[in-house]
Amino acid sequence: MADPTDRGRPSTLVLRDSCLPDIRDDDPFDDVVCKLSAYFVQAVRAPLSFEQLRTIPHSRSLDPLIDHLTNEVMHQALLAALLALKGHFAVLETDDDREVNEARGYACEIVAWRFVMGLREGEKIDHLLYELPPASLPPPEQEPEEPEEPDEEIGEGPTNLEASQASTERSELLSNDQFMSSSLRFGTNHTAATETIVAENRVFATTFERLNALEIAAVSEAKKFLSQRVIQKVINDIWKGEIVFWETLNVSSMKQAKKYNRRRTDPYCRLRVPRYLKVFEVLFFAAFLVLYYAVLVLRDYHQITAPEVLLYIFIAGFAYDEFGEYLDAGQAFYATDFWTLWDIGIVAIGTAFLVSRIVGLLKDSDAIIDTSFDILSLEALFLIPRSCSLLSLNSYFGTLIPCLKEMTKDFLKFLSLVIILYLGFLTTFTLLARDQFTLREMSWVLVKVFFGSSYLGFDVAQKISPLLGPPLMLIFVCMTNILLITSLISLLSNSLTKVGMPVAC
Template sequence: MMVPTSTMDPEVQLRLPLDVPAEQDLLNQPVFPLIHAIKKDVEERIDASLSWDQLNAVDVNYSIFRPLVFKYAKLRNYAIVYACLVVRTHFIESASQDLAFAPLKLTRADACELLALKLLRRFTGNSDNPVDLFSVLTVSWDPLQGCPDSCMSDIREITGEDIRNADRVSALEIAISSEAKRFIASPLVQTCITDIYNGRVVFSAPATRGSILADNYKQRHVQVYDVHNTPWLDHYRLRVPRYRGIMEFVDFAILLFLFVLCLHNKSFSTMNWSEIVFIIFAFGFLLDELTAALEHGWDIYIQNMWNGFDLAFATIFIVYLGCRCRGLVKDDFWWNDLAYDILACGACILFPRLAFFAIKNNLIILALQGMIAEFFVFIMLAAVCFSGLLFTLWTLSRGSATWNLRKIAWLMTQVWFGNTFLSFTVAESFHPIFGPILMVMFAALSNTLLITIMISILSNTFARINEHASEEYLYQFAISTIEGVKSDALFSYQPPFNILALLFLYPLSTCLSPRQLHTANVFLIRITSFPQLIVIGVYERCFAPGSRFIATTKAAGSSMFDSVSRQFRLFESFMGTSRDDVMGAIFEIDVPPSVTNAFSTEDDREPGMEDSAEFGKAQEPDETRQGRPEIVLSPTPRRSRSRTSRTYREEQPPNSPLARLFGTVRQRAISAQGDALGDIRKIGEAMENLKEAAMPGDKLRQEIKELSERQARIETLLLTLTRGMRGEGNGSGSSARG
């Protein structure tokens, strides 16, 4: 129900949604039946393991995907892309459980991703409303929407819960969690993600059940942001991922400064002011990371490689705080010293984390996550393999005062990383016979074979990521962007003010109405983030691209440059001329057809190379017959064969997409038919001349017989070609009607 303009909240009036379907219409669109319909169609049509390139082949596209696109595009269901990606997630999960059919299920998962991409192009490409793209990708859907009661009871039995509504998730979040990197890297999806990142498009996802402090009072549809119709203290701009990234960089810089200051001013007996400020700021950092993880789920959170660094520092800080509290309570110097030593290890995380903000788009940084994962997996496998050797050496040296389990493990680690001579000098101390043999074998394996294997694995990982570097970067970019669009009220606060908001607003959320809680939340955000909001407002109104100040400055500078260049002609020799502008302008005007066709003739067109404006348009023939098409032959022998084939081509235009695509092959058959007709006419004339001459003899009869056989073969060939072309035309017509 629409609220009258006169009584509408002024904050809502500033952002009226564009032509987006009403929320009630979106709730009435079926999602559950759509998911199972797509799953059924994909399982019936994909029954072989295919690669991504094979799925994109022309024959597979026309036989499998094109009918599905036509079928589901007619529904005009905004949840169609979401449903395809949900089915993709199902096939990926089932592939890990059914290893025998894993390649087939992964192919079906790729088919769902490709179908989602084609439906997105079809759904938004034929729409006059550009907001359809953002609605399809950002509207959150309930997978149980439209589920019948019989199926709902079965779902309750499986889950063991009385579920009426599941968590609402958008298509973009499903694409990220299922790692649909090709879908995310497509231009349409990147257009949406880039506009969200820069703040040109504003939307807010509803807070999930995992949100710490939900503020769902004013849920807005997809909207285009207009800076001139918004207040200066627009608290929604704090959630723009671009500004959020800058503020995160400042927060990390402050955290690093407080970290260094805390370690510099160590106090073993009490906590000084620098340590207290660092602990408060670090708690705000931990709360911000916890909010980000609970809002969109841990599966999306861990996909971002930078969140791994944040989790590592959070773990170090929690261990430091536990040791520090124990040392202060018991007044134990050893625990206090251990706490500072543990905290010092956090420098290995904070310093590179801050540096990666400046070079996060580098290929080496993108490959670092995969290479580190492969390295640790390989190290763990090697440790398991050599654990048997560790136990053997410990058994052989039992009873010796020199070696214990810890010293043997440290010796093996040194040998593993290059100190091979140590294994030769102490080998006999384990056993005079088996000691040297075992240590030589271990040194050879660790320094030659295993190191070579590890280098090969890391090289292959880097090459694989390098091959898909653009997709990987766009995937990480999508994760960081979607993480910035949250409805949790704590996300709008900068550390450590989010702790204040949690302590102040969380108790009030139990006793205030949603409107009152929203009012208190907005007031507290504007108080704690007043400097940031002022800076953002000044930038967007005066210095952002497209702002009035920038446009006015450019216009004034351009007019001044034009006046100076007209007065001083030598100025252009230094500053350059405007020929680039002229070259760009000649392609922006509408050129009449008489100009574009000035140098073209009718004979310039080759078979199968029709004009794009006339491509696929059927031309009416002058005369038509039932059955075999009429072929007009000129009585003059000078008529060109190419002209004969061109006449036939004009009477039989291509009548299906495949026929137009493979028009060159058809024109070759038509040209061969014209050549055969010319040969028949010449043979007929030669036979008439021979009959008139009435030359006697066996030689003449033999020549006539050979000519007759040749004529019969040519007529048979001509009849076969004609029937084949007639069958192709009928097949193309039926496929077009289907």
Template structure:
């Protein structure tokens, strides 16, 4: 049975439904709300503060969450890309634009959580390729075409994860919800297909809905498992090792006059590797491709290989041995890229490796700025000493001085000019060795410190890039080099002639023939050796059974315990798995009182006990004292609610006067009427108003009222006189 013919789960959104989702109306609406809301520069932490969250972020999230539009996360990230571009164009409002871009990222994070209840829907929100003009009117589409040009592609769709990578939304990518989806995609637990229009060999026959992979229902030779990023990374390592092996053998068996066997094999593998890298850059775009730091190494080696091929063809065609020798010398420089690239597979999560790309970028930028700054000095020295110095020798001399050979600046200074030469060379040596190198070291140190502080976030960002790159719709990625060259030569011309169904059948047949051992290994691993499979669980149980049957002296050997595992964790798990009998409760339920909101019971219901500590009804539990149906409530009505947290009060005997003053004292029986007491208090307040102090306040108030217009007249008279 073909894997495409399997029925998808009912909860998975169908491709037809996803095609009807309106995307364009959300983009200007979100832009308008963000522009109106944010009008000052705020950092990410300030936007995540509680006051701004409840006043600004939460209302916007609830507003767009009510729409239940699955493309709302993508629309937020599109607006983030717009505000980031605006921050680069208008430096005067760069801070405000960056704050708006950050708000769009926060909105995307919070709106994503509203889809987390359904895991398949959550995957669809992040992985579906949305078209930004979906749901737009024909007039809007025509206006967009006029802005971009007649030959522009207005149907360039991208997913929310791809937009997050291209906009460097690292907080969004490193969030637990996003990482859950990315991890499931990486391990192959989530299966989906994407239709692409930029593939070199597209096989979009029967696009499948998003499903959760189950090896028991899938076919044993499932060619789609070759596109799982987890297996793709392993196969990439093996292919790179084969490329390095043929590279070493090619350089070890050089023949300037003809092609050797190992040179042909290396050219075959290197061409397949170049095709794979070109297809990867075309699949997701150059921005996402170059965001992975390993692709920088791969692209550099492809450029070295292309230069080697050009020089080698020239040497063989014209019999130019010098060109062939230069070609092999140039190819030997590629070892500086291949050997570290293979080694970095094992330490890809190291902080130094993560910061290497940023350090290289900072170093290249700084060196380019220094070269531009010292180009004037180079021209000056060439003008002064062109009688005995060439431009190449002067440039090499300046490079030596720049990297620490300061003695040459003093030894060769007078050869340029007896007066200006020492001044210029001394100034250059001071700037290069004292000032600029110190600045360079400081920049690189700050870069490492910044990456080290956000090492986890940077690692998750690179992990997301490698995962998205591993999910490729191009059919060529299902072939291992050099079989991708064979697939391109056979299937690309066939795609112009045969139907999509026939092309799909040929593609599946060719994949299974060329990757037969790999598919068998993947099928056996997923059914018997992967996490949760029967063989692995039974082997683990058998190992623990044998370990538990050993004598105590053997089980306590540290090395054996470290290999098998401690039994303490099993004991803890067993404690929480058993059911505790109700009689084993340590506390009486009648003694437990939890803080609740309730009115104070009347004093008629309180019972006095001949003890220093007397039990009183809790002031914060209404449910515990609620009357039964038909009974009269013992609670007296109050104008407000009295809230307390204690269910016991200590008698006032022997307490301090201050505690007695704040303690609740019930009025004695037979006391006078409360209304009479209130009237007496009012009479006392009236008598206090007649005191001289109050009369003095009234007189001062009258003087202020009388003096205000008089002072205004005086000021006006003075101004007229002046």
């Protein structure tokens, strides 16, 4: 099959009505994704920006799909499928330097946004906040039976006709047209509809089970979609409690998003409103900090004090709440929260303090008890920033946090190159100065040179090796203090610009 991004082919293609995905209300989630993916793969053929896809020449390829979905499709998981595809195309983009899959991801966001624009108020809530049910995984593959040898008297013919028919039935959603059969794998050009591909599609669906469209948009980083006013209004209504998920607090109540009704809703359900939960969270961390400082100030080596008991209760309650959030949100959405690492750190250090404290008291060892309090002192590294997480609600700090997150990712990737160069120079200098410096001493010398103490490197260069020491140290200083540091600053600056760039609406 020819490359769809060849220069001689149009950047977008207006497909005929027979190519529109036939999405039925009872289609499973992975089938919906397959059908939509096939359309986007054929409709978007060139690297285009979000703004370009909204212009008239390029939007014509998406208009038939938008009209079809708005007027003829009411599948509850439609929005979730579009936003899941956005994330899938973003993953494919890492292996595609042509940015075509990124354009397809933008197309998914545009279609999802314009589909929401065509819905009534109640329908918007139903589609945006519909939680995907658990996906049923296919049974494990069984080894195919050996086909019987054909009878020579009957003549040659296909011996696996039934298997071929079964494969055709399985790929029915793509068999209506050659275009539809070209992309069963989400966003690729594979044509064989095998059971292995179907199994992979089922696994893909399980990634988003129990998530709604808004949560999937956050996981897929569909920033263009989330920035639209119609979506922001729904998010603000959830934050203020105008949209609720529970009407009662009894065990038989079902989670369902709907408009808040003062007459029908249990007043205690207002405790679940995100705005009120944030207030309780601030009060919780304030009390947590008071107990934390009280335990460190008292520092009783021989018995567990009352503030220490309360601190254990707070740590246990925080760990239980964090585990409940993980079960409720799922791994994919839970990992998107910037403060997840801080929460895990608080629980881990608190648990380590508890264990070491009990061991120290049982063994009556002041050294172990002293170590336990040293471990607890590390809690401040996570607890104090987490206590100030309320600042993330401010627009300024709320923009800095995702920037910091992306800059940290780029820094860790860049750090691997620094470590490789550092180990190379460390090995060379240690072998050259084997009679003058130990491995530990040389390691600290190079670390100090890396962080700006260039004069120290030149002072010991003659001791390392009169012949090779000075030129090698000059190369090391130039590579670290000039080349690597400058490259790192440029990399982090680009990350800040990319993430902090205002979203064009």
